[in-house]
Amino acid sequence: MQDSDSPILQTQVAVVGGGPIGIELAVALQLAGVDYRLFEAQQIGDTIARWPRNTHFFSTPERIAISGVPLNIPDQQNPTGEQYLAYLRGVISAFNVRVNNYERVESIEKISGGFTLRTQTLTGRRDWHCETVILATGGMAHPRWLRIPGEDLPHVSHGLDDPHRYFQRSVLVVGGRNSAIESAMRCWRAGANVCLSYYREELPRPHIKPSLRDDIDTVLRENQMRFIPASVPMEIHPGYVILARTRDGVPQFGDTLRVDCDFVLLATGFEADMSLFEQLGVTLQGENGAPLYEPSTMKTNVEGVYVAGTAAGGTQTRFEHFIETSHVHVDRILRALTGQPAQRVGYIVEKPDDNIIH
16 A cells, blocks of 8 residues: 555556547657556456357447557457457456556646646555546446336336346336337347337337337337336335326326336436546536546647547437547647657548548
């Protein structure tokens, strides 16, 4: 454990967040000869590691490949989370990325000449000094809680774990976008009796991937899954849930119904952890709490602080920032720091005169 007499550790650039874009940034910095350290609170790719087993990306392999390393999948289909994590491990090993996993950055303070990072490792605390901070902390730090009675009961989950868990049991899935539809379909195919609740009159068809949309349409048309539109959970109890009917998405508290179920799966989305941005004084905008930044450089309103990856969107309601759209952030940041583009930036490489769209 580092004590008050221990020296402060040094690095030129601190990249916070060991997801795909954080890793791609680390590789680019290393190839550019920039001293850096990549900090990850858990294991690299932690968000992906928490996916249900055998979950496939919606993106094709070439769009989520990083650092110019091809992502080859045996059946040429979209990769699973497990395949992608193996790929990330390979990239880190191939480039000998300086990653400090299981080292959570708990606080960042702006000081004269740079920043002080206070981190927590598996064995104790450390202090780091750096000149530049790049926050690639992602947008799915924790579930978006409904804050209703019973939400913390043991039979309630905020994301699908293993569909096998629900075999020959009844499960209420709450939500209507991709994750909810995929969870409902996977549980149904695993032998569960599934009921789907969504707060609008109809599913948000434009926001559902075409393959999932066709899938759920077929199952609902054949009455193989119960769908309760215009409904939201108000209370969760062992063995049942009280739903309130909605009008234009607003709960009508006097109009309720009871749905019997063994399990409840709340696919209501996730929220970003923007606490490090707030500590540093980065301006957060709108209901999503997205950081203010200059699109051509990814530099925030705080000198020396950059944002990369999905964190650029804060807590996204309509997803604009995801892996395949964030490769360009790496090139923009490298140009800002070194005057040169990254040697290879994933699927898309921007030219200096490209138009920047925020």
